Amino acid sequence: MERLPGGRRPRLVSSLGLGRRSWEVTLDEERGRLAWRDPRPPRRAGENCFVPISEIIAVEETEFNKKQRNIGRWQKMAKLHAFTVYYVKKARNHRWRCSDATFWCEDEHLCNQWTQALKELLEMQKSRPKQLLVYINPYGGKRQGKRIYEQKVAPLFSLASISTDVVITEHANHAKDNLFEVNIYKYDGVVCVGGDGMFSEVMHGLIGRMQKDSGIDQNNPKASLVQCNIRIGIIPAGSTDCICYSTVGISDPVTSALHIILGDCQPLDVSSVHHNNTFLKYSVSLLGYGFYGDILKDSEKKRWMGPMRYDYSGFKTFLSHHYYEGTIAYQPAKHTHGSPRDKERCRTGCYICKQSEKQLAEQSKERGLKHEEGEEEWKVIKGKFLAINAVSMSCACPRSPKGLSPAAHLADGSADLILVRKCSRFDFLRYLVRHTNQDDQFDFPFVDVYRVKCFQFTSKLSEDNESNVMDIGKKRFGQFCRDHPACCCSIVNSTWNCDGETLDSSAVEVRVHCQLMKLFARGIEEDCKDEAAHSQSSIEQLL
Numbered sequence: 001m002e003r004l005p006g007g008r009r010p011r012l013v014s015s016l017g018l019g020r021r022s023w024e025v026t027l028d029e030e031r032g033r034l035a036w037r038d039p040r041p042p043r044r045a046g047e048n049c050f051v052p053i054s055e056i057i058a059v060e061e062t063e064f065n066k067k068q069r070n071i072g073r074w075q076k077m078a079k080l081h082a083f084t085v086y087y088v089k090k091a092r093n094h095r096w097r098c099s100d101a102t103f104w105c106e107d108e109h110l111c112n113q114w115t116q117a118l119k120e121l122l123e124m125q126k127s128r129p130k131q132l133l134v135y136i137n138p139y140g141g142k143r144q145g146k147r148i149y150e151q152k153v154a155p156l157f158s159l160a161s162i163s164t165d166v167v168i169t170e171h172a173n174h175a176k177d178n179l180f181e182v183n184i185y186k187y188d189g190v191v192c193v194g195g196d197g198m199f200s201e202v203m204h205g206l207i208g209r210m211q212k213d214s215g216i217d218q219n220n221p222k223a224s225l226v227q228c229n230i231r232i233g234i235i236p237a238g239s240t241d242c243i244c245y246s247t248v249g250i251s252d253p254v255t256s257a258l259h260i261i262l263g264d265c266q267p268l269d270v271s272s273v274h275h276n277n278t279f280l281k282y283s284v285s286l287l288g289y290g291f292y293g294d295i296l297k298d299s300e301k302k303r304w305m306g307p308m309r310y311d312y313s314g315f316k317t318f319l320s321h322h323y324y325e326g327t328i329a330y331q332p333a334k335h336t337h338g339s340p341r342d343k344e345r346c347r348t349g350c351y352i353c354k355q356s357e358k359q360l361a362e363q364s365k366e367r368g369l370k371h372e373e374g375e376e377e378w379k380v381i382k383g384k385f386l387a388i389n390a391v392s393m394s395c396a397c398p399r400s401p402k403g404l405s406p407a408a409h410l411a412d413g414s415a416d417l418i419l420v421r422k423c424s425r426f427d428f429l430r431y432l433v434r435h436t437n438q439d440d441q442f443d444f445p446f447v448d449v450y451r452v453k454c455f456q457f458t459s460k461l462s463e464d465n466e467s468n469v470m471d472i473g474k475k476r477f478g479q480f481c482r483d484h485p486a487c488c489c490s491i492v493n494s495t496w497n498c499d500g501e502t503l504d505s506s507a508v509e510v511r512v513h514c515q516l517m518k519l520f521a522r523g524i525e526e527d528c529k530d531e532a533a534h535s536q537s538s539i540e541q542l543l
Ligand SMILES: Nc1ncnc2c1ncn2[C@@H]1O[C@H](COP(=O)(O)OP(=O)(O)OP(=O)(O)O)[C@@H](O)[C@H]1O
Pocket: 136, 137, 138, 139, 140, 141, 142, 168, 169, 170, 171, 172, 173, 174, 193, 194, 195, 196, 197, 198, 199, 201, 237, 238, 239, 240, 241, 242, 307, 500
């Protein structure tokens, strides 16, 4: 379609068949949508419908088959020409499906004109991927990764004309190592089919590769890391799928595939974890010491149980009720306006994350100016903790739809540090149960939560035994309670659960890197039944 005078975008308006009726169909480039309305007088007319062009998956010329030709009086006519528009249909609970509408007419030229115009508009959607590198973990979750990809995802990618190179992993770290070898720059994105562990592998591969190619030393905890612009798509096929759930609102392979196809982009904070100037891991979801570390350690021995292992180990760990003594030092995240106790949630187009993006852009303009981190005040907390959790996103997942920190932001450059102090089993259970209902899980005297940009932790044991990373608040503690197993104090360290993988060191130094990477997602959309979703559901009724 050519531009109209004054730079206005054109409209294509035709009378086309859809289902049994004739509709006035408009391709309105100005408003970015394909719309059709019943041309009959208002009282007899059905609802008007539209699909945003940004939510059209593909357009195809269609052979009109016998079933489709059963369209009343039109049946008697000569050859019909048709095209099918595949588009995203938004269902409940953030679930997306691929729906289609086949428009027909007698005029072959008109049909071609429509197909051409729609295809041209799809070509203009520049953020959509054309070539993807896909890693499938055949052993993640319920071991369904390969089937899920082949049956639910690959057909959609091929409908959207996305070409793929697929690697089925043969061992742990296969994907990560491979990302250091392949020409990643020829891809528009990397897709991982699996759980949070598989995502973590791909993320480590991509971030590591970017730093290597830019000559950045990952072992330097203060290094300014290079952002990774190659987006990652997650097709959930794991046990927790927390990263997918927290960034899309549901863990559903078809929904995720559609977000990839539309070329969504969601920046994500990444925390780096170091010990004694040695890089250990990156984390985007949960860094947990105590309760979640112990669950993970126990559950690793029960991998054969699949996702159930977490319920089994969760129950066992809850009963053991171990607490751990240690010191935490943190720097509050003063750059962001939000607080972990906010009622507002991080949703698509989040204002707080946008502000952080602006600050980040300003910072990179002023690169060279010294980071003030060192000059800012550190807060130090010592105590006995059942759990120390640092989350850079809400960590919503099917087990806990609001997550460990419901008001955490995906891309604000901060993490929420949740400290659960020693308390009774009953109180700890009350705290856990609040992750599954609407009550505030931070409203307990034994729970504290802080929004931080970095923190350090040393367990009392490692303070006693080894040289630690702490310069702040370093003091020797009294003797540990070794003689009273009933009091639940642990004479051994817990382990850190870093996005579902254990870390070897208990003393860690953690720093949040604002928006270090990007996902094929758009964050969780507000729960309103929006205009488009409403119209689209009425399309179904009309067909
Ligand atoms: N072919 C393979 N054989 C064995 N392990 C693999 C293979 N491919 C990947 N892995 C490893 O399996 C681990 C777990 O995978 P994944 O995250 O997909 O499933 P999960 O642990 O069931 O789910 P979640 O992480 O959501 O709890 C990953 O850390 C990854 O390194």
